[in-house]
Amino acid sequence: MAVTLADVAARAGVSAATVSRVLSGNYPVAGATRSRVLRAVEELEYVVNGPASSLAAATSDLVGVLVNDIADPFFGIMASAVQSEMEPEKAGGKLAVVCNTGGSPERELTYLMLLQRQRAAAVVLTGSAVEDPGHAEALAARLRRLAAAGTRVVLCGRPPLPEAGGDGGQGGGKGAAGAGPGGTGAPLTVAFDNRGGARRLTEHLLALGHRRIGYVAGPAERTTTRHRLEGHRAALADHDRDHGRDLLTEADRLTVHGAYDRSSGYDGALELLRREPGLTAVLAANDTVALGVCAALREAGLSIPGDVSVAGFDDLPFSADASPSLTTVRIPLHEAGARAGRLALGRESAPPGDVATVRTELMVRASTAAPRTD
């Protein structure tokens, strides 16, 4: 039916082996032969049979990128950055494909299995992980099997995997050396400093004079949610220590959880307002949630930042020209994704300890200001 290597070989008057060598390009072939083959390929419109090639070579050129929500630019930007490193047009380039888990742990495992089935060259997992112990264990097991099967595993925007039980020793992580395919066995990780970012954000509000700060957090069981909340609380704890206050206890009452979407922000803000009408600031799980918060506040007749300051997280493109422009914490998503992509291809050597933490940066804009002094 379809054109095969043999057809091309016949047309070019060479053996199939030669055609294969020309196409993969990693073997010496005489110039004349090469062009003859290439011409035959053109004329016959030959396209390599990927499955056959993968079977024979025991490798594929698929790279899977798992995202929690493909409709969220947070993931879109990272995924796009990963893809930008793949050079699909060149021979030897990879085909990066993104898979949408929808935040479901089961679906995450399913996709990893399908990617393992495809013998993917690499897999990049982006975004927060679910902290359920059962799932964490299942995930770690699956990733271990993937790595054992020769698939590179890279984590991007999620914390390093917890140590597998047993090993015990904390001994010096193999240095920064090459760590070839497999490395220490633990997946390479590009982590975000969510904790530090959240901490600086809360410090910013505190410095402005805010004392009643609401927090619309993400889903309770996710690492990113926990880290950001921890940063927030660390800043409050510091403040309590230095000023003999007890903001930290207040924070329990002034924290609500929801999804990483606008309606959570909207509902969360209303709930916070009900719990504490005297709120002067609201921190949101991310920028999208922050927009929902803003909408709810406005509908409640409150001005931003006149009555209530609002801040987000991530610094997605729309944050800068929301109105008012959103104070937030910038995460270099593109750089992180690109780096994850390079790590996945083995084009960049593993970071020390196999974990690279990318800095986050406080972006102070118009949505935060000193609270009204009544």
Place this chain on the structure above:
Amino acid sequence: MAVTLADVAARAGVSAATVSRVLSGNYPVAGATRSRVLRAVEELEYVVNGPASSLAAATSDLVGVLVNDIADPFFGIMASAVQSEMEPEKAGGKLAVVCNTGGSPERELTYLMLLQRQRAAAVVLTGSAVEDPGHAEALAARLRRLAAAGTRVVLCGRPPLPEAGGDGGQGGGKGAAGAGPGGTGAPLTVAFDNRGGARRLTEHLLALGHRRIGYVAGPAERTTTRHRLEGHRAALADHDRDHGRDLLTEADRLTVHGAYDRSSGYDGALELLRREPGLTAVLAANDTVALGVCAALREAGLSIPGDVSVAGFDDLPFSADASPSLTTVRIPLHEAGARAGRLALGRESAPPGDVATVRTELMVRASTAAPRTD
């Protein structure tokens, strides 16, 4: 190295063929045998070798979804909808993977080639197409080859492919019949009524009393851009005819082009204001552009909709709670994507003429109002 079918067969005390049959599930196997095999699979942690399986069966379970911009929710929503139809957890389920073309025609062709190489079961192309004749021809050729190789091709949110040269006849398109794999040869299409939506939007502004309407259009060479612009101009032409005015000529001067992003909206609005300070309304290529327009207008000291009305297109989730909430044209992206997914799987019969056009709906919100009467 890796566990193979033969290993599982040995462990279960059956033949490889039986294991294969159990796993693919489309062949009768005795219950006892089946569970024995399944247990062996568990114990050995066996994962099918996709390439081998694809090679032998001459089909793969990959479905490619091409998008112009993976960081844009417009595409994210459609891609997610396509994936939602794939049932990857079930045997026989497909692995939907999204590929980001970045709007580049070359990259689009590259991805299609890679997908053909993988012998993808289906390919869904989403969003507007580039109208360059050279590329259109190359694309059509590639899609023809894909279809010939047994890959189902579905267009979602882009117009049907122009007829291949030669055929001439417009004869009755085969009726609504099954049109099995291959059908008429032309790709199945889920098209959006961009023209009608844009027309109703402009009519809405006209009815409100606007006469100086700016238009920040998308990239000049894209089908979606052209269709929306045509709808806009059709509404103006109708108005001219009925009222003896010449809004259509004005429209040439009041139309600017840019990318489908915020900064285009921002820049475009400033340019329009320069050309016509007396502008009372601005239509944007899509909702994202509209937000940029709003930002520029506000910075210019103009209120929305008090001084200038603004409208978008697509009705992405953020549009409803922008401030002011955005008048826009709703496209049922999720339904369209899901339908494209079903068409790709052959789970839904082809629409009459192989083209389904989904309706668009005018959503009147707070960003449009009657112009100030000075």
Place this chain on the structure above:
DNA sequence: CTGTTAGCGCATTCAA
């Protein structure tokens, strides 16, 4: 219902 057999199309030995 199950086993046997024969490729699927390519990459890669080994010779030449």
Place this chain on the structure above:
DNA sequence: TTGAATGCGCTAACAG
């Protein structure tokens, strides 16, 4: 630098 031969792991006839 090239060709011939072998097998990657699986599915799909065909028998039984």
